[in-house]
Amino acid sequence: METYKIVCIDIDGTLLNSAHQITEATKETILQVINDKQIPVVLVSARMPKAIIPLQKHLGISEPLICYSGALVIDRHGNKLNTRYIDTKMTQRLLDSLAAYDLHVSLYKDDEWYIEQLDAWALQERDITNIEPRIYSFSKLTNGWREETDGTSKILCMGDPEEINRVLQVLRPVYGEEVNLYLSKPTYLEIMSKKASKTAAIQILLKEYQLKQSDCLAIGDNYNDMDMLAFAGLGIAMENAPLEVKAVANTVTLSNDEDGVAYALKNNILFPK
Template sequence: MTLKAIFSDIDGTLLNSNHQITEETKKAILKVVNNNIPFILVSARMPSGILHLQQTLSIDSPIICYSGALILGPDNDNGEKTIIDSTSLLQTDVQKLYKIVNELYSSINISLYSHNQWVVSDSQNEWVIQEMEITNATPIHRQLPSFIEENHAIHKCLCMGEPQIINQLESTLKDKFANLTIYKSKDTYLEIMSGNVSKSNAIKKLENLYHITNQEIMAIGDNFNDMDMLKYAGLGVAMGNAPDEVKVIADEVTLSNNENGLKHTLQKYFD
């Protein structure tokens, strides 16, 4: 198999449990990039939560944000990232989502993401503070109904809460919104995007840019929202810390994110 591009998840894959890139993993990535193999970060994160990791790695490939709802390319003449593709939620769907969460699941924290803005109604909420610490992102405090009313391009809704409540919310929303992409990125996080958003669809949009096919792609990830890209790629690699449902659909399983599993896989195929 000739691999010509790598698409890597971030949390639980590139980063260890301390939310860090180890020096060993960084060296393995740079070795691949120096051999003209693009290393593309694919994440449910907002742009700023990905760009600082790109800088750490000294790479300048496109980034796939919000699990594919927003794809950004190199800087334009104004120093802003080029928008390669953008898929936002319908305003009416966001309004319905907010009403359901606000009225039926009051313990759930809901955030909205628009381009590089993370919008919250309570910046002191424990879930918001936790997400700030993980992603190094800073939220904007707004009343969410008025923000929704302004009809911004909302790429993602994030609901955070205790696992049992998140499971109940997931069931409710999937029953009411068959047209949306709804999944848990971990047991306390429920992510909601437009129905045609997925990591694999985003990868397809970059294949022409790199003149590659899916059979020439390695995808590596650790969670449920990575499953479609692992199945789509010519080589889909699940992390050792992935749930069994993810491992079973992958072509192979590497070590965990705390054992430099990404580095191990890169060395296996590119050394």
């Protein structure tokens, strides 16, 4: 039986149930892994830092964070270990292309969320993450970023599944060599730097902890978790994951509404068979 030395867990659809909550069973199991086995548990998400830190505090853990699907890695003290931006010129090109579609578009940079209007999609995301967006003209925003040259950490598109899929099919052939485009759920299209991935971010932390690839256990549920699940020493997909995600994982646990994270940690770390 393999002995794992670091656990990387996706948040939405994995750590959180359908009510966007961490159950007591999951919390207790994670704390057992940390306290009894002395194994760090790292939250890995497409979310911004402000939308992850409250979950860390609720769990009572203090570890580095992987944000924006790997575009931002911060240590336990909030210092940046790595950043990968979509440069300002590419950000503007993407915004110009997205303007032709019936979508909500959000821009994220470091720990800020920008929107042009507070529509139903933004309200839904605000309710899920408990983060208040900043309403700001994107043209003014990108003009300001030109002076900094950094650009954006992530572009999030929200819309009906048919429209989201249509946009993905159009954008991927045009921009797929320059940026990463992922569905994090059927209604969410996430766009990050081509150099950003959950795997690349995990590799940074493995170096920090002086661990090997085989030491990592990762759990996730969606397309932006596929590289992480394929990379980890043990990649575990949630039962609620799409078939393509399950196909790259080593095994499948219960769903996020059945304490699948707790089940996976008990069977593979706390009480391995």
